[in-house]
Amino acid sequence: KQEVTQIPAALSVPEGENLVLNCSFTDSAIYNLQWFRQDPGKGLTSLLLIQSSQREQTSGRLNASLDKSSGRSTLYIAASQPGDSATYLCAVSNDYKLSFGAGTTVTVRA
Amino acid sequence: ETGVTQTPRHLVMGMTNKKSLKCEQHLGHNAMYWYKQSAKKPLELMFVYSLEERVENNSVPSRFSPECPNSSHLFLHLHTLQPEDSALYLCASSQDTNPHNEQFFGPGTRLTVL
Numbered sequence: 001k002q003e004v005t006q007i008p009a010a011l012s013v014p015e016g017e018n019l020v021l022n023c024s025f026t027d028s029a030i031y032n033l034q035w036f037r038q039d040p041g042k043g044l045t046s047l048l049l050i051q052s053s054q055r056e057q058t059s060g061r062l063n064a065s066l067d068k069s070s071g072r073s074t075l076y077i078a079a080s081q082p083g084d085s086a087t088y089l090c091a092v093s094n095d096y097k098l099s100f101g102a103g104t105t106v107t108v109r110a
Numbered sequence: 111e112t113g114v115t116q117t118p119r120h121l122v123m124g125m126t127n128k129k130s131l132k133c134e135q136h137l138g139h140n141a142m143y144w145y146k147q148s149a150k151k152p153l154e155l156m157f158v159y160s161l162e163e164r165v166e167n168n169s170v171p172s173r174f175s176p177e178c179p180n181s182s183h184l185f186l187h188l189h190t191l192q193p194e195d196s197a198l199y200l201c202a203s204s205q206d207t208n209p210h211n212e213q214f215f216g217p218g219t220r221l222t223v224l
Contacts, residue, residue, distance in 0.1 A: 095207075
C-alpha cells in the first residue's frame with residue numbers, strides 16, 4: 001500500500017523567504033505526482049503535475065522536482081507572499097488512484 | 111472555480127436523514143471520483159466511475175451509495191450516517207482512468223452529521 005508523507009506538517013516564514021516543502025512516498029512505481037493547494041474549508045487547486053518520466057515542472061514562482069527512484073518530491077515557492085498561506089498537498093498516482101499526504105500548512109507573515 | 115461543481119457546499123443532517131450530494135463536471139471527462147477528507151487525515155478515495163460504470167469501491171460502508179447517471183454527473187446518496195462521517199466530500203474528474211491523467215477537483219461539500 002502506498003504511503004505518502006509530507007514534512008514539515010506546518011511552516012511559518014516571513015514574507016519574501018523561499019519555501020521548501022517535502023513529499024516522500026514508499027512505492028516508486030508511480031505514474032505521476034501532483035501538488036495541490038487547499039485553502040481552509042475549500043477544495044483542491046492543482047498547482048503542478050509531474051509525469052513519472054519527468055524530473056521537474058515549473059510554473060511562475062513554483063518549481064517541483066521528482067526523484068522517483070528515491071521516492072521524493074520537493075515543491076519550491078520563491079519569494080513567498082501572504083497570499084501563499086494555505087495547505088499544500090502532494091498526491092501520487094498508482095494506476096488511476098491518487099494517494100495523498102496529510103499536507104503542509106504554510107503561513108507567510110507580512 | 112474549476113470545471114467541477116458540487117452542491118450543496120454545506121450540509122447538516124441528522125443520523126436518520128437521507129440526503130444526496132451532487133457533482134457535475136463541465137470538462138468532457140469520462141471518469142469521476144468521490145474522496146473523503148476527515149479532520150487531520152489524508153484524503154481517502156471512496157469511489158471511481160469510468161463511463162458511468164463503477165470501477166472502484168474502496169471498502170466504503172453501504173450507508174454511502176454512489177450513482178453516476180451519465181459521464182457529467184455523479185451523486186453520493188447518504189442515509190443513516192454516523193457523526194464520524196462528518197467530513198469534506200470532494201468530487202474529482204479526469205479525462206479517463208489512464209493513470210497519467212490529471213485529476214481536477216471540485217470545491218467540496220462540508221457535511222456535518224448530528
